Every structure is written in structure tokens, then in C-alpha cells.
Amino acid sequence: GLVISISFWKHPAEEFLTGSNLKFSKFWAVLIGINAYRSSPLRGCLTDVESMKEFLTKDLGVPEGRIQHIDPEKRRIVEAVTTPIRENIIDTLLNLSTNPEIQHGDNIIIYFSGHGSSYELSDFYEAGDISAEESIEALCTVDRTASGTDSSILDIGDREINIILAEIARAKGNHITLVLDCCYSSGASRDPSESPNVVRHATSLPATSIKDMLEAADARLGKLSRYHSVFERDWKPDMISHVVLAACEETQYAEEAPEGGDNRWNGVFTQALIKALKSDGLKDDSTYVDLIRASKMLQNTVQRPVIAGNSSARLWYQPKV
Template structure:
């Protein structure tokens, strides 16, 4: 067992929505993620909510238990994983607090979204990002900010159409119910609501000042998250990297850079002030020690990571022949010349011949001082 803080997890997976279209892979994803935690962290304390268990009320209570659980000490790792539908809903004109620019707010969708309940037959809504952020801020105040939020769902659908390939199913509800009065009351009673979303952050689930947790999201704010062959593309790719990596050296940024998804328009995101920490470990911040694969083609050296993965122009990469040789002397050092959304073109420092660079190759980002 590795030298990590104790791990506590809340895992939510929903296929069988009570009102809306079902999914086929969210529960399988949740089960697979739970298995991964049990394989790597034998002492994990895991709460799992699947299908009918994953009501809005049960999800709320599970967040509250994480905040109040005396077994969780400050700094222990807390992982919250959600696989299911996401959606967007308009913010009421009567709400006088913070509003997004387009007056639409993102949400995760519990299993009972759209059900009419209680004597008043009130429609149960989704759980808006602002509500999730407030809940997470509450956990962080009590238990510290070693919190990871993983979302395998669509966060918005307004600018997208469904994929024409019917084998790929988007995880989204197009027209969810309006935001509930309960959520407006939660927002109004929280003294930090005005800070719960930070200007310029593309995903609203990041939370107050980006400090309460690290967010790993299946796609960008105006993209769709897909499932195929009864599994989510993001969770499958995420677990592939986690299982193949030395978690003692893997940062959140490195993790998301190495997730591979066979869809051009689904780009995983990593957000949060502490995204350069080692995964699930608040006490360790290290450089990017994991390797990113690349290849040569059409006279170019291509790195399989780009702008959405945090690659910057003029970044330097040490080049290795294979993934097991990172401890040896690198073959050479290359520099980023041009950046695309999901790939980057590299060049030699002195524009010399790059025939010695193998294909495929493996690259590790290094600081300029090490050159």
C-alpha cells in the first residue's frame, strides 16, 4: 500500500432514470471506479449510490455525511465521483444574486429528476453547480481541501447537437426542470455564494476561488460527454491512466493530459488551484513526472496533448524511447512550437534534424533550468 492519506469516497452512478432516457454505462463506470479504489486503497471508506439509491435527497445527505464524519480527519483524501446525465437550466429572473452570463446554470441529474413529490407535487430538479460548490466548500472547511470531484456527464448542451453516430450516446438531459426553490434558498443562505464561481473558469463546478477541490471533468462546458459499448469514454480513459501510472508521481494535470478519448469534440478538463498536486494527496506537489505519448508524421513531431491539457508555447519536453526509461538520460529535448486544442507540434531547440526521435516516443515536461 502506498503512502497516501486515508481515502474516503462517494460514488454515484445512474442508468435507470425514473422519468428521462436511461443510460447504459454509468453504473458500470461507477462499479469500475469503486473496484479501482479497492484495488489501490484497501482502507477506503466508500459510499456507493446506484440507480434508485441516487435520489437528490440521498446525494445531499451523502455530502453532509462527508462533512460531518468524525472518522475523516483534516487532510484525508475525499473523492466524489458522478456518472450520469448532466444538464442546464435557466436561472430565475427573480434571483438577485450572481448569474452566469447566459443565465443558464449547469447541473448534475439525480435519478428522480422530473418526479413530482410531496403534498404540493413539487417537481424535483437537478443539483446545480452552485449548490454542489456550496456543499463542497462546507466539506473543505471541516475536512480540508484534499478533495477530488470527478464528473462523467455533460455540463451543458445548449450549443451542441447529438452525435450522428448512434453508437455514441451523450450523457445529458436537454430540458431539465427549473431550478428548485430549495436551491435558491441554499444559495441565499450561504455567505460565500458570491465567490462560488470564479471569473474565467470554464466549468462552474470548480467551487469557491478554485481552492476547495480539484475537478476532473469529462468534457468542456460547451461539449458533450459520451458513452459507448456500455461504458463512459471518459471514465474508461481515466481508469486506464490511473491503473498504468505510479500514483506517487502522478499529478492531476498529468493525469488529464494522458486521458485518451476517441472523440474529437470531447476534451477532458482539469481545474482547481491545486491541480499540480499528486493525485489524492494534499501533502505532495511535484513537477509533471508522467509521460505523454507522441509520434512523427508528415514531417512533424506531434505531442498527444494540447491547449485543453494545459500545454504552453515554448514548454520544454525531455524525450524518451519508451515509458520505462524515464529514469535514464533522455534522447533529446524538444520545445513546443505550435499548439492545437488536443495536440502540439514540437521542434528541436536548434532546428536540427530530428531523425533520432523514435515514433512513437514518450515526453516529460521539464523546466528550462534543467536544460
């Protein structure tokens, strides 16, 4: 069966967090983990989701009673939670911008653990066009299939994700944290088979998918107030709406590895991030940059986490006292 999960957490209003003097108005999270890809399935993404869930509930004090998710083993389905197919992921993220319970300034975490991919725009723009030197980085959904098939399902491109984040920020404020335990690896300098671990990178769909991907984004998001055309040759992302923590540099692979002797696999980045969040090294005035610096990777991996966007913000956007 599928091993997949999309979950929501809401922190109660104005409650002090256990073991910390951090104070939140509300805290929301969407966690997406995908193991069951048709090609190159993964092993640790749902474990990552469970680890994130444990951190949120046990370390940040998020109440269990406000967790909504699918339990694929017990087939327990609860309201408003679906499998991570392309349409559902986009709908779930867009719903953050319209959810009346989420107030402006609330903290929002969006977490993705799964395959990423990369598309060279030289396959789309004509030779000599400056835009042909760029690439589109994409998140791979569980139902991805190649263009030209009877039921083609495209990856979710970075332009599409960025427009969605801008819309969430417009409605709910820019306290958004995006965590990506995947890789795009368009310029990777080594063969993934050289790694003793499993890499979270999927082969891109055929080049014809680029046009379809952009058209799908334009059709779905074109009426949003902050939309600017994904077809623009000088397209630039809105990086003030959020901070993004990514598993590795663009020339590296994000890996997952077994932990201990129990055959439990985890994302190397996710485990390093959670250990850093639980450590005593982060203080009240720590920033997202401090968090990335404190995230120590396994010695047998060649990946270095990166940060972009509103990186100088304090962790969880806590106000300066």
C-alpha cells in the same frame, strides 16, 4: 428495478499501497452512478461505478470489508447507504463534513456518473443584467421531476455543489477530488443524435426550476459557515477547496459506449481516466494535469476532458519529498 449505487471506501491508516510508494493517512470515496432515469435512461453508469470500485480495491488496496453499498440486483441493503435521489445525495455529501472518522487532510473522492443539464440564467434575470449571460450547470438525480408538478424534484446546481465542497473543505481540509462523467452542453455545437454513442446530457427542467433550485439550496445550506448566497448576481465559486476532473468541455457531449462485444457499456471518460491511473506513465510527482493529459479518449468521440480548481496539486495530494 433501479440500477443505482452510492458507496463509501476508507483506506486504513498509514498503509503503503500495493505497487506504489504512495502513502495515505486515510482515503474516502463516494461513488454515485445512475442508469435508471425515467427519461433517457443510461447503460454504463453502474459499470463505471464498478470500474472505479475495482480500481480502488485492486489497484489502490482499499479493503473490501470497508465497502458499503446497495446491490440492486440482490436487494442487499447495508447501513448508511441509500438510493441517489436528490435529498440522499446532498445528505451523503454533507455527512462527509461531519463524519468523526474522517480527519482533517484525509483524501476524499466524489465521483458522479449520470446525466448533467444546464440552465440559462437569462430565464431568471432581467434582460440586460450581466448575470443573465451566465448559466447554472447541474447534476441530474434519479428522481428529477419538473417544477409545478405535485412532487417536483430539482436537479442539483453547481452553486449548491460548490457550497457543499467548501463546507467539506472547512471541516476536513482541501484534499478533495471531484470527478464528473456527465455533461452540461449549454453551448454544444452538434446534435447529440449525430454521435454513434449515447450522450450523458438531459434536457433541462422548465425555466421555473431555476428559482426553485436556488431557493432549495438557500434553505438547505444557508446556515453553513462558508455559505454565501446563491442568489448573488456576481456569485463566484470557491475553487481552492478541490480539484474537479470533468468529462468534456462545455461545448461538447460526454458519451458512453459499448466495450468489446459483451454489450458492456462504459463512460468514455471514466474508462480513459482509469486506464491512465493504471498506466506506467504516471510517476510519484505526477499532478492532476498530468492525469488528464494521460487520459486518452476513444477516436470516435469528440470530447476532451477538462480540469479546474487545484489542478497543480500532486495526484491524491501527495506531499513533495
